[in-house]
Amino acid sequence: MTKIFATAKLQHISGRPENNGAADRVLSKEDFQAAHAEITAWEGHAPTPLVALNTLASSIGVARIDYKHEGPRFGLGSFKALGGAYAAMRVLGRELSRRLETEVALSDIRAGDYAKDCAQITLVSATDGNHGRSLAWGCKRFGAPCRIYIHSEVSEGRAQAMSDLGADVIRIDGDYDASVALARKEAEENGWFVVSDTSWEGYSEPPRDVMAGYGVMTREACEALEQTPTHVFLQGGVGGLAASVAAALRQYWGGQSPRVVVVEPELAACLFESARQGQPTSVKISEETIMAGLSCGEPSEMAWEILREETSDFLTIPDTIVAPAVRLLARPMGADPAIEAGESAVAGLAALIEACQSTQLSATLGLDKTSRVLLIGSEGVTDPTIFAEIMEGADV
Numbered sequence: 001m002t003k004i005f006a007t008a009k010l011q012h013i014s015g016r017p018e019n020n021g022a023a024d025r026v027l028s029k030e031d032f033q034a035a036h037a038e039i040t041a042w043e044g045h046a047p048t049p050l051v052a053l054n055t056l057a058s059s060i061g062v063a064r065i066d067y068k069h070e071g072p073r074f075g076l077g078s079f080k081a082l083g084g085a086y087a088a089m090r091v092l093g094r095e096l097s098r099r100l101e102t103e104v105a106l107s108d109i110r111a112g113d114y115a116k117d118c119a120q121i122t123l124v125s126a127t128d129g130n131h132g133r134s135l136a137w138g139c140k141r142f143g144a145p146c147r148i149y150i151h152s153e154v155s156e157g158r159a160q161a162m163s164d165l166g167a168d169v170i171r172i173d174g175d176y177d178a179s180v181a182l183a184r185k186e187a188e189e190n191g192w193f194v195v196s197d198t199s200w201e202g203y204s205e206p207p208r209d210v211m212a213g214y215g216v217m218t219r220e221a222c223e224a225l226e227q228t229p230t231h232v233f234l235q236g237g238v239g240g241l242a243a244s245v246a247a248a249l250r251q252y253w254g255g256q257s258p259r260v261v262v263v264e265p266e267l268a269a270c271l272f273e274s275a276r277q278g279q280p281t282s283v284k285i286s287e288e289t290i291m292a293g294l295s296c297g298e299p300s301e302m303a304w305e306i307l308r309e310e311t312s313d314f315l316t317i318p319d320t321i322v323a324p325a326v327r328l329l330a331r332p333m334g335a336d337p338a339i340e341a342g343e344s345a346v347a348g349l350a351a352l353i354e355a356c357q358s359t360q361l362s363a364t365l366g367l368d369k370t371s372r373v374l375l376i377g378s379e380g381v382t383d384p385t386i387f388a389e390i391m392e393g394a395d396v
Contacts, residue, residue, distance in 0.1 A: 129158035
């Protein structure tokens with residue numbers, strides 16, 4: 001195969017896939033269908049592209065690579081547009097129904113019929129950028145106040161994007177997990193409502209709604225594919241994206257569902273460590289990864305319930321291969337289309353290339369010339385300054 005960029009060492013640990021029904025139990029077909037019916041009715045909805053990277057696939061020795069490019073999603077730049085805004089709407093629906101003592105339809109919230117009532121309900125969340133942007137966008141649409149907590153390493157460009165959507169943005173000195181803790185604390189003290197993509201004991205409905213919203217993306221990909229993928233490489237983070245996609249693929253393809261490979265930064269590998277320990281396990285983040293959206297030290301317990309059963313392999317990647325992967329998409333090989341992607345979007349791509357450059361790891365993952373790989377390009381250019389700096393760099 002063609003050597004794409006300098007080889008880096010990946011960490012691998014095997015999962016323990018077993019089918020005890022988590023893909024249907026934690027996220028039901030009805031959850032996915034309800035989210036799909038609502039989100040596809042939103043103004044501005046359009047399926048995002050599924051792009052074939054044929055030259056790259058040939059170069060690294062696999063049959064096919066299909067890249068689901070989420071950059072155009074609702075003009076917000078990432079797949080998160082599907083989750084935060086939908087979960088916000090569901091929180092508002094439940095709370096309005098309680099306060100008004102009547103069932104409030106999501107379609108009526110969407111139409112603005114309850115804007116005055118929504119203005120009395122404050123929604124909050126912590127974010128590395130994209131989830132908060134989705135929540136702020138949803139709150140602006142539905143008329144609810146929004147408070148977003150960000151940690152010290154979130155870029156100013158991403159903070160400004162949320163502020164421009166009307167959110168009150170609160171920056172703290174700590175890391176992502178500290179911002180989550182503060183959001184929960186202040187919400188409890190003030191009667192606000194947390195809309196998080198991370199679940200914890202006693203808190204599950206909004207994270208389930210977030211993951212159900214992501215199902216729109218997976219359904220689009222499945223319907224566009226001509227053949228079942230043999231592999232899917234999925235970004236880690238708290239696990240919500242990976243769990244949602246894995247569950248939706250299982251429900252769509254059944255026993256032919258692709259082999260699930262979860263990819264994380266080695267600097268924030270809470271799912272890798274959870275796999276090692278056999279239970280949800282947090283890790284301390286001592287240094288921030290360039291993949292800002294994946295800088296999470298505490299896994300979602302709900303997501304882990306699915307990933308524990310569905311994931312065959314867990315990989316960690318170093319930051320050194322991220323910028324080259326971004327540049328490779330933007331300056332593609334052969335006739336492949338150019339794609340402008342953010343740092344967190346390319347985790348799966350970078351891991352796939354590196355795995356194929358290692359005879360041992362490609363064999364371990366079952367990658368060969370017959371493999372058809374699905375990648376989730378989770379974000380486009382969500383911070384133009386960072387993207388420009390990456391593009392100015394040189395591959396080694």
